[in-house]
Amino acid sequence: MITKDRYIDWVGKKESSNALVTSNHADALSATLNRDDPPLKEGDTIPQGWHVIYFHEIVKLCETGSDGHPKRGEFLPPIDLPRRMWAGTKATYHKPIYVGEWIKKTTTIEAVTPKVGKTGDLVFLKLKHEIEGNNGIAVTEIQDVVYREEAKTSLTYDILPSAPFPAVWSRDVEPTPVLLFRFSALTMNSHRIHYDRKYVMEVENYPGLLVHGPLTQILLMDLFRHQLSNKLLKDISVRAVSPLYDTHVFKIQGCADNDGKSANLWALNHNDKLAMTLKASF
Secondary structure: OOOHHHHHHHOOOEEEEEEEOOHHHHHHHHHHOOOOOOOOOOOOEOOOOHHHHOOOOOOOHHHEOOOOOEOOOOOOOOOOOOEEEEEEEEEEEOOOOEOOOEEEEEEEEEEEEEEEEOOEEEEEEEEEEEEEEOOEEEEEEEEEEEEEOOOOOOOOHHHOOOOOOOOOEEEEEOOOHHHHHHHHHHHOOOOHHHOOHHHHHHOOOOOOOEOOHHHHHHHHHHHHHHHOOOOOOOEEEEEEOOOOEOOOOEEEEEEEOOOOOEEEEEEEOOOOOEEEEEEEEO
């Protein structure tokens, strides 16, 4: 069993990076999502949540691990479990982000928590991201990442929950390798589970290429934006429930709450079982 004290020296570590918000990046994501938005220009606001395409983990190729991620032990702790998965995010949107401004991202390691689950040892990594623009803090995020042991058994879909509410909005998504590649390129995410079929099936024992958790989140936020185009998000809480693969079409769905101030969105796999939930307030 992995003890919590093993990673105590990593808690509180910070790193920062800067990025210029260009229209080209946002236009590329818009095209990847098959949106018909006109090209953005200087001074336009980017859609909420799209800041993720501007901050990249830039390391030399020789400094990447066998899974394609940057090697652990530099900023991130040296967690020796092989499988890394995005588990969820809580975000608060304070101010808009504009094309043409420089933004700064400061990441703090908030917690490193070992646990034991049904699949064996787990380590949960909690990261706090603060995105700051010309007018102060624009976005605060708490991101959860989970590290797991190698796969021993396949996930059984019939133990997963179904849709949490009757769907008012619904859209089918075909997670083609081209879609996954384009999102990996936009975010400079070289994790091989998203593009290397031989690796993901033979080494990590998944049935196909995995859809990025942040991509599914952006698709859910895009559904909200399409259905409630006159609303701006205040907060979201996102939880990954089960993986989505490129082998099947999946659904993104949602509905507004009766209070007129919140909405629930979710993603379902090909068996209509829950893959992700997103609770939004606006």
